Amino acid sequence: MKEKLNSIRIHFLLRLLVFWLLLFALFRVVFIIYHHTKIPDGQHSETGLGFLYALPLDISAACAAVTIPFLLWVFQQFYKHRFIHHLNLIFNTTCIVVVTIISIANLKMYGEWGTPLSARAFNYLMYPKEVLSFISLWSVILLLAVCGVFIYIGLKLYKGMITNFSYPIENIKIKIGMIIILPGLLLLGYRGGFQLAPINESSAYYSTLQINNHIATNNMWFLAHSFVEASDSKNPYIFMDAEKAKSITADLFATTPGKPMAVSKTRKPNIVFIVLESWTADIIKALGGEENVTPHFDKLSKEGLLFTQMYGSGFRTEQGLVSILSGFPAQPNNSIITNPSKAEQLPSLNIELGKKGYQSSFYYGGEVEFANMKSYLLNTHFEKIIDKNNFEKSQLNSKWGAHDEFVFMKQLDGLKSEKKPFFSIVLTLSTHEPFEVTMQTPFNGGEEQERFKKAAYYTDYCLYNYFNEAKKQSWYENTLFVLVADHGHRLPKNRNMDFPEGRRITAMITGGALVDNLRGKTFDKITNQNDLPAIILGALNLPHTNFAWSRNVFNDGVKEFAYYSNENSLGWIAPQQNMVYSFNSKKVEELQPKSQTNLNDTVLTQAKAYLQTLYEQYLTY
Numbered sequence: 001m002k003e004k005l006n007s008i009r010i011h012f013l014l015r016l017l018v019f020w021l022l023l024f025a026l027f028r029v030v031f032i033i034y035h036h037t038k039i040p041d042g043q044h045s046e047t048g049l050g051f052l053y054a055l056p057l058d059i060s061a062a063c064a065a066v067t068i069p070f071l072l073w074v075f076q077q078f079y080k081h082r083f084i085h086h087l088n089l090i091f092n093t094t095c096i097v098v099v100t101i102i103s104i105a106n107l108k109m110y111g112e113w114g115t116p117l118s119a120r121a122f123n124y125l126m127y128p129k130e131v132l133s134f135i136s137l138w139s140v141i142l143l144l145a146v147c148g149v150f151i152y153i154g155l156k157l158y159k160g161m162i163t164n165f166s167y168p169i170e171n172i173k174i175k176i177g178m179i180i181i182l183p184g185l186l187l188l189g190y191r192g193g194f195q196l197a198p199i200n201e202s203s204a205y206y207s208t209l210q211i212n213n214h215i216a217t218n219n220m221w222f223l224a225h226s227f228v229e230a231s232d233s234k235n236p237y238i239f240m241d242a243e244k245a246k247s248i249t250a251d252l253f254a255t256t257p258g259k260p261m262a263v264s265k266t267r268k269p270n271i272v273f274i275v276l277e278s279w280t281a282d283i284i285k286a287l288g289g290e291e292n293v294t295p296h297f298d299k300l301s302k303e304g305l306l307f308t309q310m311y312g313s314g315f316r317t318e319q320g321l322v323s324i325l326s327g328f329p330a331q332p333n334n335s336i337i338t339n340p341s342k343a344e345q346l347p348s349l350n351i352e353l354g355k356k357g358y359q360s361s362f363y364y365g366g367e368v369e370f371a372n373m374k375s376y377l378l379n380t381h382f383e384k385i386i387d388k389n390n391f392e393k394s395q396l397n398s399k400w401g402a403h404d405e406f407v408f409m410k411q412l413d414g415l416k417s418e419k420k421p422f423f424s425i426v427l428t429l430s431t432h433e434p435f436e437v438t439m440q441t442p443f444n445g446g447e448e449q450e451r452f453k454k455a456a457y458y459t460d461y462c463l464y465n466y467f468n469e470a471k472k473q474s475w476y477e478n479t480l481f482v483l484v485a486d487h488g489h490r491l492p493k494n495r496n497m498d499f500p501e502g503r504r505i506t507a508m509i510t511g512g513a514l515v516d517n518l519r520g521k522t523f524d525k526i527t528n529q530n531d532l533p534a535i536i537l538g539a540l541n542l543p544h545t546n547f548a549w550s551r552n553v554f555n556d557g558v559k560e561f562a563y564y565s566n567e568n569s570l571g572w573i574a575p576q577q578n579m580v581y582s583f584n585s586k587k588v589e590e591l592q593p594k595s596q597t598n599l600n601d602t603v604l605t606q607a608k609a610y611l612q613t614l615y616e617q618y619l620t621y
Contacts, residue, residue: 102223244609324484361425453492
């Protein structure tokens with residue numbers, strides 16, 4: 001009987017975990033009731049699924065809330081004292097009060113902003129008069145009264161569920177075992193499982209109706225994450241007067257009248273983007289890269305329009321994805337996609353095409369939750385999202401998920417039944433570290449450079465098979481394919497990624513819908529990856545005014561330049577001079593061509609103005 005009693009006592013932490021899950025669910029119900037008019041008729045059953053999709057983030061938040069009580073519980077096992085019990089009670093009471101106030105405030109702010117409560121809202125607390133200008137004093141009093149009611153409910157629920165905190169476990173083996181095991185379980189719950197990427201908001205996203213995703217997202221988790229992402233609430237890249245920076249940047253994007261180059265044979269072609277992981281220009285012979293790494297791409301380039309001077313603005317996949325689909329360049333020190341409250345406000349190529357009747361799909365062999373890609377894709381209205389969870393177990397033969405051959409195969413199968421016109425994206429992954437692929441290649445050495453080239457050779461072979469099969473499909477002749485790298489890479493030439501050579505990427509437009517006079521040609525103007533939305537919309541004779549950072553470079557009147565950055569430096573490529581500016585030394589570290597010893601001040605000023613204005617735009621989102 002004594003051992004049985006001891007086993008019951010160890011359930012204190014489990015009861016506390018369940019308590020938090022119930023409290024989160026309670027506020028989710030309140031949110032649904034409060035905002036029920038925002039849910040279209042007939043979609044309430046889908047909204048109900050939010051309780052299921054909410055569990056991973058709820059568990060993560062609950063594990064965080066249980067951590068301090070666990071530490072106090074450990075002390076109580078060896079030093080039984082009422083003071084520790086009172087500390088635990090004070091901590092949990094404080095948490096209940098804070099969670100309640102934030103959850104009720106979330107009801108009001110969601111009605112105002114249409115997004116969950118984020119760190120951005122707390123900036124306004126510094127200006128109470130302005131806050132009261134859009135929320136009356138009586139509304140504040142009412143919200144506080146509602147908070148009082150739910151704090152009372154929370155405390156009653158806590159008192160009814162949480163018992164046995166003050167009783168130490170008498171069996172030393174059970175005691176030590178629990179102290180050793182529980183931290184690992186809490187950590188596992190906090191990070192969301194054993195997967196490669198820790199949990200993020202994407203795990204809660206499941207619907208094309210935005211409010212459903214916000215209902216499923218734990219608002220405490222969302223708020224805490226937004227504070228982490230908002231730690232740089234001031235622009236660290238101030239180089240000049242704000243108006244001057246805006247004026248210089250606006251001049252960069254000013255165009256003179258000119259006739260844009262025709263790209264598509266048809267008015268409404270299907271569009272397929274193949275986003276190639278780490279495909280630097282250094283692996284493409286036709287771009288001056290190494291020989292025999294991508295022989296099939298070199299042959300394919302004779303059927304398409306090859307960009308010889310396209311640069312990626314960032315250095316991570318999620319940055320590249322935002323550049324390609326939203327035309328928003330990468331920031332040096334973060335990725336906007338990891339902050340859903342900001343990423344939701346970006347323009348989207350998919351949304352613009354959706355207005356014209358395009359059906360959309362996204363195919364990836366890895367975890368689409370990685371770096372919040374899933375939330376970004378759902379926010380931008382992708383109708384079908386395929387990731388590693390949609391592949392057979394036998395096909396998950398990569399560390400990251402399914403290799404490229406299976407992803408290409410699945411997309412081709414999916415497009416057979418896709419309604420036309422369609423917009424479909426494939427994101428490859430086999431050329432990501434650790435560069436393990438399933439076939440023998442001419443590059444079988446163990447060195448990192450050889451393994452990278454081996455992986456690129458494999459993806460190139462997959463592209464060969466993919467296009468051979470695609471050309472047999474009835475939809476091919478009315479399709480434009482855009483092949484573009486997500487970012488450059490230091491391999492295979494061990495590039496310094498502060499310099500332009502490592503940032504030049506592979507990019508090409510091909511397919512049956514490409515006008516014949518562009519086949520086998522090169523496009524040699526300096527371009528950025530984030531110019532692609534304007535290029536594609538321009539090819540379809542659609543406006544691209546929503547994409548302020550994207551240029552239709554096929555228009556003769558567009559200025560030539562390219563921007564890139566990372567935590568160390570700001571890079572600028574222009575016809576007259578390339579430049580690398582170091583954030584650490586606050587000096588220009590590199591000029592190209594090297595024969596030029598004098599810095600063109602205009603180039604440096606343009607680069608600084610561009611980054612300053614870009615970051616201001618990032619902060620306003």
